[in-house]
Amino acid sequence: MKTVILSYPIENNSPHYIGTTEPSLEPLTQIKNGDDYNTYEITVGNHSGTHIDAPKHFIDTDKSIADYSPEELRFKNPIVLDCPKKPYELIEINDIHDANLDKCECLLFKTGFGIYRETDLQKYLTKSPGIAVETVAWIRKKHPEIRCLGIDTISMSRYQDAENAKQTHITGFETNPNYGEPLLFIEDMNLGIDTKIKLKEVMVVPWQIKGIDSAPCTVMGFVNQNTIKKSYVNLL
Numbered sequence: 497m498k499t500v501i502l503s504y505p506i507e508n509n510s511p512h513y514i515g516t517t518e519p520s521l522e523p524l525t526q527i528k529n530g531d532d533y534n535t536y537e538i539t540v541g542n543h544s545g546t547h548i549d550a551p552k553h554f555i556d557t558d559k560s561i562a563d564y565s566p567e568e569l570r571f572k573n574p575i576v577l578d579c580p581k582k583p584y585e586l587i588e589i590n591d592i593h594d595a596n597l598d599k600c601e602c603l604l605f606k607t608g609f610g611i612y613r614e615t616d617l618q619k620y621l622t623k624s625p626g627i628a629v630e631t632v633a634w635i636r637k638k639h640p641e642i643r644c645l646g647i648d649t650i651s652m653s654r655y656q657d658a659e660n661a662k663q664t665h666i667t668g669f670e671t672n673p674n675y676g677e678p679l680l681f682i683e684d685m686n687l688g689i690d691t692k693i694k695l696k697e698v699m700v701v702p703w704q705i706k707g708i709d710s711a712p713c714t715v716m717g718f719v720n721q722n723t724i725k726k727s728y729v730n731l732l
């Protein structure tokens with residue numbers, strides 16, 4: 497089994513939603529300065545870099561991210577879906593209608609916008625596409641086995657559309673008898689992986705901090721070694 501990392505490490509100035517604290521790693525004691533050991537102070541907003549949103553993000557009485565067991569953060573038959581989007585565009589039902597989502601527990605949208613994280617950070621932060629509210633509702637109704645959505649943009653909702661942000665998240669998180677269990681959202685994902693590569697499972701490991709709505713996380717994808725065609729190896 498091969499492991500592919502689908503998240504970014506936290507570093508100084510990691511992308512963060514505008515208006516939240518800029519991540520910083522400040523050296524405290526440093527061997528190069530004559531100290532006996534190296535230590536750092538880390539300042540990070542909980543929605544900085546690759547992170548996972550739990551329902552408490554928009555529904556105060558609902559589950560925080562530390563309430564999830566490791567088993568609840570493992571997802572079988574994940575799909576990375578090619579879904580190219582321009583600035584501010586929304587992922588519509590039509591974009592996923594024909595995808596084979598059979599037994600899929602985690603749907604990851606590769607909008608292609610992730611390339612701007614390196615090449616044009618301002619564009620990445622302020623012009624991001626997102627998912628339409630109707631699409632989230634459709635997924636929850638038609639595919640109740642899906643428990644997690646992920647995206648290669650700074651937020652699941654498009655930038656500068658507060659109403660879309662609120663409704664998108666609430667539609668994903670609310671308890672509703674017509675839907676499967678409330679979703680989790682992974683944002684700012686590293687989805688450079690070729691979508692021809694079939695993942696067997698995705699596992700999310702959030703920082704274990706009690707009580708907060710959401711947390712930075714590491715996302716691992718597992719690929720069956722013998723299902724990787726030779727030509728795909730250097731795409732991993």
Ligand SMILES: [Zn+2]
Binds near residue numbers: 549
């Ligand atoms: Zn978030």
